[in-house]
Amino acid sequence: MSDRMIEVEDLRISFSSAEVVKGVSFEVDRGETFGIVGESGSGKSTVLRAMSGLNENWDGRILFNGEAVPKRRSREFFRKVQMVFQDPFGSLHPRQTIDRILSEILLVNRIGDIDRRINKVLADVALPRTSRFRYPHQLSGGQRQRVAIARALIAEPKVLLLDEPTSALDVSVQAEVLNLLADLREEHGLTYVMVSHNLAVISHLCGRVGVMQHGHMVEQVSVEDLRAGNVSHPHTQELRRLSVGLEDLQDA
Amino acid sequence: MLTTFRTWALDDTPTSRRQAAWGRRYRIWLALRRNPLAMIGLAIVIFFGGLAILAPLLAPWDPAAQDLAHRLARPSAAHWLGTDELGRDILSRILYGGRVTLGMVISIVIVVAPVGLVVGCVAGYFGGWIDTVLMRVTDVFLSFPRLILALALVAALHPGVQSAIVAIALTAWPPYARIARAETLTVRSSDFIAACRLAGASPRRVVFRHIMPLCVPSVIVRVTLDMSSIIITAASLGFLGMGAQPPSPEWGAMLAIAKRFMLQEWWVALSPAMAILLVSLAFNFLGDGLRDVLDPKQN
Amino acid sequence: MLVDIKNLRIAFTSRGKRFEAVRGISLSLGREKLGIVGESGSGKSLTARALMKLLPKTAEVTADTLRYDDVDVLKASERQMRKIRGGRVGFVLQDPKYSLNPVKTIGSQVDEAWREHKRGSAREAREATLDLLDQVMIRDPKKVYASYPHEVSGGMGQRAMIAMALAPNPELLIADEPTSALDATVQAEILRLINDLVEKRGMGLILISHDLPLVSHFCDRVCVMYSGQIMEEMAASDLMNAQHPYTRGLLNCMPSLMHPRDRLPVLTREDSWQEETAR
Numbered sequence: 001m002s003d004r005m006i007e008v009e010d011l012r013i014s015f016s017s018a019e020v021v022k023g024v025s026f027e028v029d030r031g032e033t034f035g036i037v038g039e040s041g042s043g044k045s046t047v048l049r050a051m052s053g054l055n056e057n058w059d060g061r062i063l064f065n066g067e068a069v070p071k072r073r074s075r076e077f078f079r080k081v082q083m084v085f086q087d088p089f090g091s092l093h094p095r096q097t098i099d100r101i102l103s104e105i106l107l108v109n110r111i112g113d114i115d116r117r118i119n120k121v122l123a124d125v126a127l128p129r130t131s132r133f134r135y136p137h138q139l140s141g142g143q144r145q146r147v148a149i150a151r152a153l154i155a156e157p158k159v160l161l162l163d164e165p166t167s168a169l170d171v172s173v174q175a176e177v178l179n180l181l182a183d184l185r186e187e188h189g190l191t192y193v194m195v196s197h198n199l200a201v202i203s204h205l206c207g208r209v210g211v212m213q214h215g216h217m218v219e220q221v222s223v224e225d226l227r228a229g230n231v232s233h234p235h236t237q238e239l240r241r242l243s244v245g246l247e248d249l250q251d252a
Numbered sequence: 253m254l255t256t257f258r259t260w261a262l263d264d265t266p267t268s269r270r271q272a273a274w275g276r277r278y279r280i281w282l283a284l285r286r287n288p289l290a291m292i293g294l295a296i297v298i299f300f301g302g303l304a305i306l307a308p309l310l311a312p313w314d315p316a317a318q319d320l321a322h323r324l325a326r327p328s329a330a331h332w333l334g335t336d337e338l339g340r341d342i343l344s345r346i347l348y349g350g351r352v353t354l355g356m357v358i359s360i361v362i363v364v365a366p367v368g369l370v371v372g373c374v375a376g377y378f379g380g381w382i383d384t385v386l387m388r389v390t391d392v393f394l395s396f397p398r399l400i401l402a403l404a405l406v407a408a409l410h411p412g413v414q415s416a417i418v419a420i421a422l423t424a425w426p427p428y429a430r431i432a433r434a435e436t437l438t439v440r441s442s443d444f445i446a447a448c449r450l451a452g453a454s455p456r457r458v459v460f461r462h463i464m465p466l467c468v469p470s471v472i473v474r475v476t477l478d479m480s481s482i483i484i485t486a487a488s489l490g491f492l493g494m495g496a497q498p499p500s501p502e503w504g505a506m507l508a509i510a511k512r513f514m515l516q517e518w519w520v521a522l523s524p525a526m527a528i529l530l531v532s533l534a535f536n537f538l539g540d541g542l543r544d545v546l547d548p549k550q551n
Numbered sequence: 552m553l554v555d556i557k558n559l560r561i562a563f564t565s566r567g568k569r570f571e572a573v574r575g576i577s578l579s580l581g582r583e584k585l586g587i588v589g590e591s592g593s594g595k596s597l598t599a600r601a602l603m604k605l606l607p608k609t610a611e612v613t614a615d616t617l618r619y620d621d622v623d624v625l626k627a628s629e630r631q632m633r634k635i636r637g638g639r640v641g642f643v644l645q646d647p648k649y650s651l652n653p654v655k656t657i658g659s660q661v662d663e664a665w666r667e668h669k670r671g672s673a674r675e676a677r678e679a680t681l682d683l684l685d686q687v688m689i690r691d692p693k694k695v696y697a698s699y700p701h702e703v704s705g706g707m708g709q710r711a712m713i714a715m716a717l718a719p720n721p722e723l724l725i726a727d728e729p730t731s732a733l734d735a736t737v738q739a740e741i742l743r744l745i746n747d748l749v750e751k752r753g754m755g756l757i758l759i760s761h762d763l764p765l766v767s768h769f770c771d772r773v774c775v776m777y778s779g780q781i782m783e784e785m786a787a788s789d790l791m792n793a794q795h796p797y798t799r800g801l802l803n804c805m806p807s808l809m810h811p812r813d814r815l816p817v818l819t820r821e822d823s824w825q826e827e828t829a830r
Contacts (some may be wrong), residue, residue, distance in 0.1 A: 039734040039735070039736060053448065053449075053450065063508065075452035079452070081452060083450055085447065090443045090444065091446075092444055093444045093462060097269055099272075105451035108452045108453050122667055130265035133266040133269060134265070146798045148447075151447065171801060171804060172818035175806070175816070175817055179814055182814070198735075200807055203806070203808045224638055239736075240808070242735045242736060244808060244809060247764070247807055
């Protein structure tokens with residue numbers, strides 16, 4: 001059993017004629033949280049979607065737990081690798097109750113004990129039992145995002161891919177969700193890959209960061225180095241400068 | 253008992269899927285109730301539906317019973333709506349005619365809406381050659397002028413209610429496919445569908461369990477709005493002698509014969525015309541109301 | 552005094568239930584830069600819209616005072632308001648994708664904004680537009696003039712929106728989340744641009760945002776709104792000495808690159824904040 005949970009080698013993705021991801025490689029150890037930061041159009045979300053199996057049009061190699069995964073993933077794969085989406089409004093089926101939304105992966109995989117699992121996962125994400133049979137439009141943005149996290153966790157995966165999980169949330173709700181993600185990571189020994197454009201958020205949860213620009217991963221640094229300014233690529237420096245600049249006000 | 257249902261359905265924290273689902277339906281009903289025109293439409297539809305179902309109990313006369321001595325009689329106590337050219341009671345013929353007309357319309361819609369829904373959702377979700385093939389087939393049927401195709405079919409088979417149903421159904425299904433496909437295209441790339449795929453759901457499951465339920469409201473609205481045009485098409489076929497055959501009463505056929513007497517014995521034409529008009533109008537009001545209420549933006 | 556608001560209340564009635572979205576807001580603004588900060592549902596956008604009488608008729612708007620300069624907004628007719636909107640007050644909204652007409656070129660839209668209030672010939676409008684596009688730091692004004700909104704980047708679209716807002720030479724600019732849809736690098740540039748233009752023209756600025764540090768960087772004064780009320784108001788430079796627990800909570804719960812913490816302090820909302828404080 002390798003210590004490397006995820007390996008991405010020379011990932012290339014094109015849409016129509018444009019190459020959106022131009023040879024990205026990185027590795028994530030078991031239990032680690034790897035962040036991918038970049039601006040819109042950098043290709044960060046595209047990389048995540050290819051890793052998740054949503055996008056089947058890629059070249060290169062993607063390995064989970066030492067095994068190369070095919071373009072079309074199996075049901076077993078989805079039990080081990082799950083994703084949390086950015087928009088809490090769009091990621092839950094508007095006509096299904098929370099209960100039904102959470103049950104889907106259990107039903108598809110014929111996993112029993114649905115009742116107990118749902119109640120447990122609702123407790124894990126600190127959602128009251130009363131929300132179980134509500135519809136998404138009856139919940140707040142923060143609650144919806146918790147449901148999205150619960151849905152990702154209910155089949156007990158090993159890896160969670162997080163696509164800007166808090167970008168659409170208010171700052172106070174973001175703090176709660178970030179704390180929740182950190183707690184769940186401890187409790188379940190999960191490996192995270194998180195995409196964000198916000199360096200502060202990434203540095204809070206992640207140990208290492210990959211910086212993407214125009215489809216390339218231009219640098220990979222540890223968060224400590226990022227903090228200290230030990231970064232070489234100008235884009236990384238620019239992103240760091242902007243993030244620190246905003247914070248300076250808080251210290252001034 | 254009604255209030256207990258109401259409190260149960262409107263409970264803010266439902267404890268079962270059934271309760272949540274009924275809560276949703278009840279809220280939609282409450283919203284519909286606030287629309288006076290929709291309620292009028294619903295009332296008329298239920299009224300005529302009731303008349304059609306209870307025709308054998310309500311009709312004072314046998315709709316085929318002729319009384320040539322009293323043909324084209326004015327409305328009277330014995331014949332509330334008068335008699336037609338063969339002395340048959342118009343009221344009874346309207347009631348039984350309702351069974352024929354509404355029966356035809358329901359038979360058509362029951363087949364047409366699900367077929368269109370499936371075709372549209374499958375085409376929209378899978379895209380590629382499946383989409384192209386299905387949509388071209390849809391286009392072919394869509395480009396046939398409804399009445400003329402119906403006439404041709406009915407003439408080729410044999411005139412009668414069954415042929416009329418087949419003929420109308422063949423041209424009525426394409427719009428539903430189009431609607432379903434359009435809705436499917438909007439939701440196909442949404443995150444919640446992506447999440448279903450990430451649960452390992454097969455494409456068939458995604459289409460049937462997750463996407464189709466979202467298309468149903470638009471299809472329902474279209475069905476109610478289509479009812480009026482289907483009724484008129486069925487009546488037109490009857491008018492042209494291609495639908496229900498005599499002596500079977502059918503509103504359109506009744507209207508066709510009555511046109512000969514329109515100037516002097518106008519009541520013979522008035523009844524079937526009003527029946528067609530009222531039912532079509534009612535479905536239109538209802539359809540408009542349903543559209544306002546089922547529009548997801550309102551939720 | 553450009554804006555004078557005292558005890559503004561906005562309520563909505565839906566399905567028989569009355570909901571007060573704004574509960575007694577008072578603020579005033581001269582030719583300075585005011586930031587209104589709040590989370591979703593705080594009522595910050597509603598306040599700006601009420602000032603411009605842009606709320607739907609179903610909204611109940613009441614206030615002791617709601618004035619824009621010499622105009623009593625509560626009593627003003629739609630015609631009077633139309634003269635103010637655009638002409639005296641410019642708007643920059645959140646997402647240029649949704650605010651710009653997708654079927655018209657950018658140039659034609661800025662032209663229209665200019666001609667609406669300035670009445671000149673088509674040629675004069677085009678000259679003015681090209682000049683404005685240059686002022687908002689667009690490098691190739693002629694090219695952008697002829698482009699459609701979907702052909703330019705988000706940052707460029709937002710610059711075009713600013714040009715549109717400034718075309719009639721307004722006295723006040725209301726920017727509602729002008730940079731939320733933009734990348735960090737572009738955000739800073741756009742805000743600096745707004746800042747410079749506002750200062751150069753001696754305009755007032757109302758900057759509405761959910762981003763507290765961002766707003767305090769670019770404004771003179773900051774109002775913090777929560778649940779339809781103003782919790783606290785202070786000079787931007789005083790932000791760090793904020794007194795109200797809500798403001799402090801907001802500042803504390805943000806993750807920081809330079810000051811990592813194991814757990815982010817969570818904002819516990821006190822019920823007492825919901826109570827109305829007479830101001």
